[in-house]
Each structure stands twice: as C-alpha cells, then as structure tokens.
Amino acid sequence: MAHRVDNEYDYLFKIVLIGDSGVGKSNILSRFTRNEFCLESKSTIGVEFATRTLQVEGKTIKAQIWDTAGQERYRAITSAYYRGAVGALLVYDITKKLSFENINRWLSELRNHADSNIVIMMVGNKSDLNHLRSVQEEEGQALAEKEGLSFLETSALEALNVEKAFQTILSDIHQIISKKALAAQEAAGSGPPTQGTTINVADSSGNMKKGCCST
Amino acid sequence: MSLRVKKKKKQSSADEENTEDIKPSEDSDDEFYDVEKVDPSEGPVADSANADSGTNRAASQEGYFPWKEELECLVRGGLPMALRGELWQAFVGIGARRVKGYYESLLGVVDGGGDSKGSDSPTKECGDGKPKASQDLSSEKWKGQIEKDLPRTFPGHPALDEDGRNALRRLLTAYARHNPSVGYCQAMNFFAGLLLLLMSEENAFWALTGIMDDYFEGYFSEEMIESQVDQLVLEELVREKFPKLVNHLDYLGVQVAWVAGPWFLSIYMNMLPWETVLRVWDVLLFDGNRVMLFRTALALMELYGPALVTTKDAGDAVTLLQSLAGSTFDSSQLVLTACMGYQAVDEARLQDLRNKHRPSVLSSMENRAKGLLAWRSTNGLASKLYNFKRDTEPLVSISTEQLNDSTDGDANQETSSGNIDDMYHGLTVNTEIDSMPDPKDQVIWLKVELCRLLEERRSAVLRSVCLKYPRSSPV
Numbered sequence: 001m002a003h004r005v006d007n008e009y010d011y012l013f014k015i016v017l018i019g020d021s022g023v024g025k026s027n028i029l030s031r032f033t034r035n036e037f038c039l040e041s042k043s044t045i046g047v048e049f050a051t052r053t054l055q056v057e058g059k060t061i062k063a064q065i066w067d068t069a070g071q072e073r074y075r076a077i078t079s080a081y082y083r084g085a086v087g088a089l090l091v092y093d094i095t096k097k098l099s100f101e102n103i104n105r106w107l108s109e110l111r112n113h114a115d116s117n118i119v120i121m122m123v124g125n126k127s128d129l130n131h132l133r134s135v136q137e138e139e140g141q142a143l144a145e146k147e148g149l150s151f152l153e154t155s156a157l158e159a160l161n162v163e164k165a166f167q168t169i170l171s172d173i174h175q176i177i178s179k180k181a182l183a184a185q186e187a188a189g190s191g192p193p194t195q196g197t198t199i200n201v202a203d204s205s206g207n208m209k210k211g212c213c214s215t
Numbered sequence: 216m217s218l219r220v221k222k223k224k225k226q227s228s229a230d231e232e233n234t235e236d237i238k239p240s241e242d243s244d245d246e247f248y249d250v251e252k253v254d255p256s257e258g259p260v261a262d263s264a265n266a267d268s269g270t271n272r273a274a275s276q277e278g279y280f281p282w283k284e285e286l287e288c289l290v291r292g293g294l295p296m297a298l299r300g301e302l303w304q305a306f307v308g309i310g311a312r313r314v315k316g317y318y319e320s321l322l323g324v325v326d327g328g329g330d331s332k333g334s335d336s337p338t339k340e341c342g343d344g345k346p347k348a349s350q351d352l353s354s355e356k357w358k359g360q361i362e363k364d365l366p367r368t369f370p371g372h373p374a375l376d377e378d379g380r381n382a383l384r385r386l387l388t389a390y391a392r393h394n395p396s397v398g399y400c401q402a403m404n405f406f407a408g409l410l411l412l413l414m415s416e417e418n419a420f421w422a423l424t425g426i427m428d429d430y431f432e433g434y435f436s437e438e439m440i441e442s443q444v445d446q447l448v449l450e451e452l453v454r455e456k457f458p459k460l461v462n463h464l465d466y467l468g469v470q471v472a473w474v475a476g477p478w479f480l481s482i483y484m485n486m487l488p489w490e491t492v493l494r495v496w497d498v499l500l501f502d503g504n505r506v507m508l509f510r511t512a513l514a515l516m517e518l519y520g521p522a523l524v525t526t527k528d529a530g531d532a533v534t535l536l537q538s539l540a541g542s543t544f545d546s547s548q549l550v551l552t553a554c555m556g557y558q559a560v561d562e563a564r565l566q567d568l569r570n571k572h573r574p575s576v577l578s579s580m581e582n583r584a585k586g587l588l589a590w591r592s593t594n595g596l597a598s599k600l601y602n603f604k605r606d607t608e609p610l611v612s613i614s615t616e617q618l619n620d621s622t623d624g625d626a627n628q629e630t631s632s633g634n635i636d637d638m639y640h641g642l643t644v645n646t647e648i649d650s651m652p653d654p655k656d657q658v659i660w661l662k663v664e665l666c667r668l669l670e671e672r673r674s675a676v677l678r679s680v681c682l683k684y685p686r687s688s689p690v
Contacts, residue, residue: 022363040370045402046477051530064530071401073437
C-alpha cells in the first residue's frame with residue numbers, strides 16, 4: 001500500500017505470480033509492493049492481490065499483481081485470474097528440485113489458459129539459501145533459454161533481484177506494447193514514430209536491463 | 216460435556232425442558248447434539264448427509280422448538296467466547312457423528328488390513344466406512360502439502376507451538392484419511408487450527424469432519440466444483456441486488472469472484488477481523504449450511520459498494536474492497552445486515568441457482584481437459600447424477616432400477632466397463648446397510664456414494680491427463 005502513489009500512470013499491467021506451493025511467491029509480492037518480508041507467512045488461499053506504481057523506461061507503470069495459491073487443485077480456480085494478464089512470474093525454489101521440475105507443468109498451464117502473447121519470466125527464488133541449493137543457476141538459465149523466457153535468481157528475504165525481476169518483465173512488456181503501438185501507427189501511415197523510443201526487436205525477450213531500485 | 220452445554224443453555228432459554236422431552240424418545244445419549252444439528256436446518260435441506268438422519272425428523276421439528284427463534288437471535292448476537300467451542304460442536308452435531316476409536320484408528324499404523332476397528336461406523340457420513348479400503352492405495356500425496364502449511368497456519372500464534380503443530384498435523388492427516396476424495400486442501404489448515412484453539416483434538420476432528428463433509432461437500436475436493444459453482448451463484452446474486460455497482464465493476468473489468476473467491480474458500484478467515492470471522496462462523500455453523508457465506512458477501516457489498524463505485528481501475532477496486540473488508544470491526548453490523556437484509560437468500564434459492572450454474576462449471580472443466588475422450592463420455596452421466604444428488608426432491612422419483620440402468624449404459628459406452636462395476640461392487644461391500652433403517656434411505660445413500668465414486672474417478676482421469684499433458688515433462 002505504501003506505493004499507492006496516485007491514479008496517474010501511462011500503463012496498467014496485470015502480472016500473475018505462479019509456481020509450486022511454498023516457493024515464496026507471496027514474499028516476492030510483499031517484498032516488491034511493500035518492501036516487507038515475513039519469515040512466518042501464511043498459506044495463500046485462492047489468490048492475493050497488490051499493486052505498485054513504478055517508473056520503467058521513463059514511463060509510469062502501474063503493476064497489478066495477482067499472487068496465486070500453489071496447491072495443484074487450486075489451478076482450476078486460479079487459472080481464471082490469468083485472463084488479461086500480460087506477464088507472469090513463474091517461480092521455483094532453488095532448494096526444491098521438484099518445484100523446478102514442475103516448471104514445465106506451469107508453462108503448459110499458462111499456454112493453455114493465458115493470453116498467447118503473455119510475457120513469462122522464470123524466477124529461481126531463495127538464492128540466500130545457497131548452501132541448500134539443489135538447482136544450479138545454469139540449469140535455470142538453460143531451461144529459460146530453451147523455453148524462450150527471461151530468467152533471474154532472486155531472494156525475497158535479502159531483497160535481492162526482486163525489484164530487478166519486476167523491472168525486467170515490465171520493461172519487456174512495455175517494449176512489446178510500444179512495438180505494437182508503433183506497428184499499428186505505421187500501418188495507419190500516420191507519420192513518424194512518436195519520440196525517439198528505441199525499439200529493439202531482437203532484444204525484446206532478453207533479460208536484465210535496468211539497474212534496480214527506481215523508487 | 217453435553218451437560219455443560221445444557222446447563223449454559225438454561226441461562227439463555229427458559230424452555231429448556233423441551234430438549235429434555237425429546238431426548239428420551241431418541242436413541243443415543245448424545246442426542247442433544249443431534250437435536251441441535253437438525254434444528255436449524257429448517258425443513259429438508261438438500262444436504263445429502265442430513266438426508267439419512269435428519270429429514271424425517273426435521274419436518275416435525277418446528278413444533279418442538281418454540282425457543283428456536285430466540286436461540287437464533289442469540290447466535291446472531293454472537294456467542295460468548297467461553298462457550299463458543301462447545302456450541303460449535305453442538306451446531307455441527309459432533310455427538311451424533313462421533314464413533315469411539317475412529318480418530319485413533321485413522322492415525323494408527325497404516326497397514327494393509329482394512330479392518331473396521333471393531334467400531335460401528337458412523338451412520339451419518341456415507342464416506343466413513345470407505346476410506347480404510349482405499350487407504351493403502353492412495354499414496355497420501357497430501358502429506359508434503361500439510362507439512363508445508365503447518366508453519367504457515369496462524370504463524371506466531373502461541374498455541375501453535377511444537378505440540379500445537381503436531382496436533383494440527385494429526386488432525387489434518389486423520390481427515391485426509393477419513394475422506395480421501397478431499398484429502399488435504401489448503402484452507403483446511405486454518406479451519407483445523409481455529410477448531411483446535413476452541414476444543415479438544417478429537418472433538419476438533421469431528422467438527423472438521425462435519426464442516427467439510429456436510430457444509431462444504433464438493434468444495435475442497437480435487438476439482439473444487441462446488442466452490443466454482445458458488446462463485447457463479449454469488450455473481451448472479453450480486454448482479455440482481457446491486458445493479459449499479461455491478462455496472463461499475465463490469466466497466467472496470469472486475470469480477471466479483473476475484474475478491475469473493477478467497478472469502479468463501481477461507482470462510483472469511485484472514486479476510487475479516489478475527490472477532491468478525493468468529494461471528495460469521497457462529498451463524499454459519501448454527502444454520503447447518505453455508506448460506507451465511509453468501510449473506511455475508513452481500514452485506515459486505517452493501518456496506519462497501521458505494522465506496523467501490525468511486526474507484527477508477529480494477530486494481531483500486533479490488534484493493535479497496537479487500538482493505539475495507541479487512542477493517543469490518545463492527546461485527547454486529549455486518550452479521551445483522553447479512554442475516555436481516557438477505558433472508559430471502561436461503562438454501563432453497565441457492566440450490567436452484569447452483570443447479571442452474573453447475574453445468575457451465577462442469578463443461579468448462581471439460582474444456583480444461585480437452586482432448587480426453589474418456590472424460591467426455593463420462594461427463595454426461597456424472598453431471599446428471601451429480602445433479603440429482605443435489606436435487607431437493609428426487610428422493611422418491613428416482614428408482615434404483617433407473618440408477619442401475621444408467622450405470623449400465625455408461626459401462627457399455629466405456630471401454631473400461633469393468634471400472635464402474637468394480638467400484639459398484641466395492642461400494643456394496645462397504646455399505647453399512649444394517650444401520651440404514653429405511654430402504655429409501657439406502658437408495659439415497661447408494662446414489663450419493665455412486666456420485667462420489669464417479670467424481671473420484673473423474674478426478675483420477677483428469678489427473679492422468681495432467682500427467683500426460685506437459686509438453687516436455689522431465690517429471
């Protein structure tokens with residue numbers, strides 16, 4: 001709530017947080033929207049919701065984030081929340097191999113129920129627990145490349161890369177949107193593109209762009 | 216314990232002798248609970264579990280309880296905290312369900328022997344005899360989820376120390392074994408945790424069983440069908456009662472279910488202030504069904520709708536509604552608005568609406584599992600059965616022959632015809648026929664059981680699709 005700045009924003013993006021139960025989705029959300037971390041957090045029932053407005057590439061973007069319950073049977077319910085989402089953070093726990101192996105199931109879930117253009121970012125959370133690591137960063141990276149996703153390891157506890165993860169996905173989305181807008185503009189033949197926004201097509205799914213902490 | 220309840224009752228109700236009058240006429244010494252349980256269910260509730268023991272008496276019940284309205288008022292006014300645990304147990308009717316040794320037997324070593332532990336199985340809940348047979352087969356895959364959720368249940372609460380968590384683990388494990396078609400579903404950890412705060416472990420088990428099996432049947436099972444149906448029902452009710460608000464929400468692209476879904480699934484726990492949650496539970500448990508979920512949601516919409524209309528985007532609307540709900544400290548206002556303002560929203564109305572919306576939930580589930588032939592062919596029958604199971608008055612109209620016919624029809628359609636037969640066979644073996652006084656009751660019981668089995672099979676099929684589906688599954 002601390003970040004509910006105002007009602008003025010250029011874009012409103014809906015993002016869903018998905019992944020196995022207990023990988024830290026809710027803490028990623030609270031870290032991002034309230035800069036809080038709760039070691040003893042409670043299970044998410046159904047979905048939880050929060051927003052935050054931030055600057056991405058010079059634009060004010062309001063991120064609407066839906067945090068979903070991880071238990072398998074909740075998918076029938078949570079998939080209803082995929083509608084209209086332009087981005088998804090697919091989270092696994094680097095200390096839980098199974099949560100990484102389930103990434104594929106979550107991907108097919110997204111591909112079956114979300115918009116086909118949804119931007120997906122894979123996130124390996126709990127990087128602070130390096131001594132318990134069971135998924136190597138390279139494995140995550142490799143899978144992300146294979147599936148064409150961006151990738152980051154985060155630690156909600158240490159506030160490491162959480163901001164960056166959201167910045168990355170939001171700017172990816174922003175680029176796609178402005179690319180589309182540009183294409184539409186050109187198709188309509190209405191003169192030169194507005195402003196000098198660089199639209200790097202090849203880079204649209206690339207990862208890690210901006211530094212963190214814009215707020 | 217029942218004594219204690221009675222004693223306390225005396226203070227609040229002068230007509231207490233009436234209870235005494237009824238008691239001898241019935242069977243068990245725990246009758247008090249049974250009476251309590253049946254009493255609020257005004258007439259034949261279409262609840263399957265009530266059907267076998269409740270309906271006959273419920274009809275003639277009204278006259279015996281001149282103090283019913285008074286009691287209802289008292290419940291709506293909020294139960295005293297000191298009595299809450301006892302009264303909840305009475306409302307849920309745990310005395311009538313309790314079977315000595317059952318809880319321990321569920322927690323006992325899981326060995327192959329499907330013995331019935333020498334206990335006369337509860338007549339109340341049809342699933343009771345069954346779990347033991349299928350227990351060894353189910354891999355207890357819910358274990359991991361329970362472990363994950365133990366520390367995430369009221370974290371930091373002093374009662375949930377090491378011992379508290381162990382009790383919570385036992386309780387959830389016992390329930391999962393008692394009703395494998397539900398197993399464990401997130402949210403139950405909170406229900407169980409709350410019950411443990413208010414009553415002894417075994418009583419909490421019976422209360423949880425009552426709540427899950429009677430009040431929320433089909434809600435937390437693998438498919439969560441009823442939970443989805445209820446959201447469609449609520450949506451229709453909100454549309455009917457608050458057209459202006461819905462107009463605005465439509466404009467913003469907000470679905471009522473986005474917010475109300477978690478409300479219902481958690482029975483408002485963690486969604487409203489604690490005192491308010493308890494007040495809602497008081498009424499819900501007293502009512503004997505989940506009507507109060509709807510009434511509370513409608514009351515919240517009534518209270519906060521005007522504020523919602525001012526929001527400018529979907530995120531703001533959802534955030535505002537959540538935070539307003541979370542600060543509903545005037546629990547009396549909420550409960551009274553809910554109970555007085557929405558009396559017309561009763562169980563019969565809800566059942567009608569559920570029957571209306573259920574097919575669309577079932578068909579969208581079908582779409583989820585698209586491409587699966589087996590699933591498609593069973594769906595027709597399963598949903599049909601499912602529907603008349605819930606019907607309010609099918610008890611006489613549907614004969615066993617019909618039921619058998621349709622089963623055969625399905626079996627023929629299916630390549631795996633043995634499947635259903637096996638289940639049906641297993642079903643008859645496990646029945647507690649002796650304890651069913653009336654053949655009509657037996658028929659109902661069998662129908663319900665068959666539906667449940669079909670449901671179970673359907674979810675098994677669905678799961679197998681999920682396993683097949685992932686594109687490049689390394690799992």
